[in-house]
Amino acid sequence: MKVTQLLAENKETIISFEILPPTKGKSIESIYTHLNPLMEYNPAFINVTYHRAEQILKTRRDNSLEWVEIRKRPGTVGICAAIMNKYKVEAIPHLICGGFSKAETENALIDLDFLGIKNVLALRGDAAANEKFFTPHPQGHRYAEDLVRQIVALNNGQYMEEDIIDGAKTDFCIGVAGYPEKHMEAPNMDTDIYYLKRKIELGADYVTTQLFFNNTHYYNYIKRCNELGVTVPIIPGLKPLTNKKQLTTIPRIFNTEVPVEFCNEMMKAKTEEACEQVGTEWLLHQCRDLLKNKIPVLHFYTLGKPRVIYNVLKQLF
Ligand code: FAD
Numbered sequence: 001m002k003v004t005q006l007l008a009e010n011k012e013t014i015i016s017f018e019i020l021p022p023t024k025g026k027s028i029e030s031i032y033t034h035l036n037p038l039m040e041y042n043p044a045f046i047n048v049t050y051h052r053a054e055q056i057l058k059t060r061r062d063n064s065l066e067w068v069e070i071r072k073r074p075g076t077v078g079i080c081a082a083i084m085n086k087y088k089v090e091a092i093p094h095l096i097c098g099g100f101s102k103a104e105t106e107n108a109l110i111d112l113d114f115l116g117i118k119n120v121l122a123l124r125g126d127a128a129a130n131e132k133f134f135t136p137h138p139q140g141h142r143y144a145e146d147l148v149r150q151i152v153a154l155n156n157g158q159y160m161e162e163d164i165i166d167g168a169k170t171d172f173c174i175g176v177a178g179y180p181e182k183h184m185e186a187p188n189m190d191t192d193i194y195y196l197k198r199k200i201e202l203g204a205d206y207v208t209t210q211l212f213f214n215n216t217h218y219y220n221y222i223k224r225c226n227e228l229g230v231t232v233p234i235i236p237g238l239k240p241l242t243n244k245k246q247l248t249t250i251p252r253i254f255n256t257e258v259p260v261e262f263c264n265e266m267m268k269a270k271t272e273e274a275c276e277q278v279g280t281e282w283l284l285h286q287c288r289d290l291l292k293n294k295i296p297v298l299h300f301y302t303l304g305k306p307r308v309i310y311n312v313l314k315q316l317f
Contacts, residue, residue: 001090002173003119004205006044007233007296014297015313018047018237020304021073028075028082034306035087041313044297045090046083047121047208050076052099054129077108081115090119092175097147098125101139102160105147109154113170121175121208122147122199144176145199152203176200178207178234180221184255189221193228206232211239211250211301213282214259215289236290239301240308242279243272276308283312291316 006014017038022030035046051073058068080091093112095105112120124144127134136142141150151174153159157167176199179192186192196207207230212218218236225234241250244266247258262282269275287298300309 001118002205003045003090003092003175004173004233006090007206010044010296013291013295014044015041016043016045016047016235016297016299017309018049018299018301018303019079020049021051021075021079023072024070024074028079031079031082032086034302034304035083037310038302038306038313039087039089040310041317043089045092045119046087047092047094047299048076048079048083049073050094050096050123050125052096052125052128056129077111077115080112080117084116091117092119092121093117094121094123095147095151096123096125097136097141097144098128098134099137099140101137102141102150103139105140105150106154106160109151109170109172113154113168113172118171119173119175120151121177122151122204123177143195145195145202148174148176148199148202148204155203173206174204175206175208175235176204177210178221178225179210179255180212180217181210181256183210189224190228193225193230196225197228197230200230200232204232206235208235208299209237210256211237211254212256213241213262213286214257215286215293217257218290219293233297235297235299236295237299237301238283238286239303240279240283240305240312241266242276242305242308244269244275280308280311283308284315287312287316 053069053071055067055069057065060066076093080093083089083091122144141147151172154170155172157169159167178196182189182192222234247263247266251258265278266275269278290298302309
């Protein structure tokens with residue numbers, strides 16, 4: 001079922017998760033071990049991230065260096081199929097522009113359609129590890145809006161090969177990313193929302209947000225989006241912050257603020273367990289507030305921390 005239908009038809013709050021494919025060499029069992037306890041809370045859908053290949057410098061036996069391409073976390077499409085098969089839950093693959101030609105994207109979309117996948121999250125992706133700024137594939141897309149355009153074209157039966165007439169129409173529900181504290185490259189919030197609106201006008205159906213720790217940013221974002229004409233559902237992305245190191249890494253990576261009270265409590269915690277407890281309490285406090293404000297879906301970035309999410313859900317429902 002499409003995310004938009006799930007949102008429209010569910011009267012209760014929807015729970016959903018995002019997971020990462022395991023690092024290469026691990027089995028699919030690591031995904032099941034991660035998800036099994038969480039399935040008690042009947043997620044309506046599970047997102048699976050996509051990770052582009054990276055160029056890394058490898059030392060040869062003779063001590064000379066060579067650039068090699070590695071993909072540390074392959075398997076997004078296979079994991080989606082496995083999740084749908086095992087848990088009978090909608091799985092949403094992330095699709096990124098970075099590292100892909102348009103032809104490769106089209107073929108990936110055909111695979112997804114044949115697997116019965118009805119939802120995709122269309123993203124630009126970040127700069128590659130060895131790049132300062134995002135550089136598109138020479139035959140690929142520069143912005144997520146270009147990817148949205150390609151998915152919509154396929155939904156209309158338009159393939160890259162112009163001689164395909166009466167092409168089969170796919171029927172993807174398209175999600176896109178939004179940033180309650182602005183995307184780090186955007187000059188200001190309104191400009192960022194202007195480009196978000198373009199993605200919606202081109203055919204995206206809903207927005208999933210970047211993680212945030214201060215709900216006020218999320219509420220203000222919805223308000224400003226509405227004022228600027230973005231009226232599709234905006235799903236809040238929630239992640240537990242559970243150790244002191246993350247107080248500096250998370251704001252840098254995700255361009256998000258950690259509120260003073262949360263920071264102070266974390267700094268006071270003396271042990272790893274105490275830090276995790278502070279992070280759990282903060283997430284719980286965020287979720288209770290979102291529920292109080294009748295936000296119809298809570299989307300959790302589980303990122304290796306399923307126990308924290310489980311403990312939060314246990315106290316909420
Ligand atoms: P875009 O919408 O293309 O925006 C990128 C920047 O360009 C913004 O500053 C925007 O304001 C600006 N912009 C947009 N369109 C235009 C235009 N036409 N002209 C000029 N400026 C424009 N990354 C991964 O690699 N894999 C994942 O699985 C993944 N999952 C994610 C899930 C969520 C919910 C979120 C919020 C992010 C995820 N990301 C993932 C990270 C994401 O790819 C990065 O944040 C990336 O830097 C931007 O992606 P976007 O889709 O928002 O890009």
